[in-house]
Amino acid sequence: MISVDRTSQEISESSGRRKKESFWVSGGYFDYQILFILIVLVLFGILMVFSSSSYRAVINGVDSAYYARRQAIFALLGFVAMMIVSKVNYKFFQHFSVLLIYISIALSIVVLVIGTASNGATRWIPIGPIHFQPSEIAKPAIIIYVAHACVKQSRLLNNLLGIAKMCALPLIAIVFIASENLSTAVVCFAIMFIIVFVASPRFWNLVGLFVGGVAAAILAITTVGYRGARIDAWLNPETSENGFQTMQSLYAIGSGGLFGKGLGQSIQKMGFLPEPHNDMIFSVICEELGLFGAIGVILLFAFLIYRCRYIANNAADSFGGLIVTGVIAHIAIQMIINVAVVTNTIPNTGVTLPFVSYGGTSLVFMMIEIGMVLSVSRQIRPYEKKIAKEM
Secondary structure: OHHHHHHHEEEEEEEEHOOOOOEEEOOOOHHHHHHHHHHHHHHHHHHHHHHHHHHHHHHHHHHHHHHHHHHHHHHHHHHHHHHHHEEEEEHHHHHHHHHHHHHHHHHHHHHHHHHHOOOOEEEEEEOOEEEEOOHHHHHHHHHHHHHHHHHHHOOOOOOOOHHHHHOOHHHHHHHHHHHOOOHHHHHHHHHHHHHHHHHHHOHHHHHHHHHEEEEEHHHHHOOOOOHHHHHHHHHOOOOOOOOOOHHHHHHHHHHOOOOOOOOOOOOOOOEEEEEEOOOOOHHHHHHHHOOOOOOOHHHHHHHHHHHHHHHHHHHOHHHHHHHHOOOOHHHHHHHHHHHHOOOOOOOOOOOOOOOOOOOOOHHHHHHHHHHHHHHHHHHOOOHHHHHHHHH
């Protein structure tokens, strides 16, 4: 039997050791379930990228595995980056929060000047054979900055003016992103809002922030021509001249049935469905693997979010909990938007399916965010919590 006095002393000594923070952390709790789910999603994504892009690759004059091979390379880079970040003490992230948000603002301006355009939007900076999307950096930067601000400036959460002051820098980054990439700006704003919502003690103070964000989104939609056309395609996909992609996506989903046509047997990817390996990859999943395959993918995301929620609830401090909250918001919002677009529940946007859609920048930075979650998990002490409850 362990005496109560000795148990209390051990917990106190353990707490004292944690005060001596080091840059690297090891041991502790590591959520292998999150790691397993992530590996399954990424490998499944590479498989579906190959299936959905092979026809397009051949048409473009490259071998059928071109896009899948590139995705696999970025997945490997992302995995290495994730494991490195998972060993970094997450408490050191707050020292770079302001720098990261300034970098995000600077890159958002740079992309407007020298970025390359696609489908009416300028989102990428060409770096040799790679097209780098700077807006992906803004998401982890906003997560770290807002989480740090909510902890260090918690008094500002008591009123709307204080919240606006706290969120000023992220909002500047979001405005620059929204000028050419509204869908990513919406994701960034939602991440910021959810972190503040979780941290704020007063619900009604957030109403003004939410209303302001919705009003800004409506203004951005109505003042840019191609965004208005997407609204028309959403409401009238059969008759709109811009409704072709939406109709092809719905054809793919409908033709898949319960069990699908079989892996690699999609018809819509054969030149009918634009971006089948990118924004519209979920429709190919539905066509080839059917309703059961689509539900299976959604359940994987649900379980990943559930495990992240466990880490958030048991984080060693509020900063760690809010970091994981931001990552949960990012994954959930982006997944929901992508599925909603593919099923024509909302207007078409350029939001990818996390870990599955083709896109090196997005994949690497989302895996880095999972690394942040695993870093937080290393510093929770389930066994100490259990001992404390038994005392």
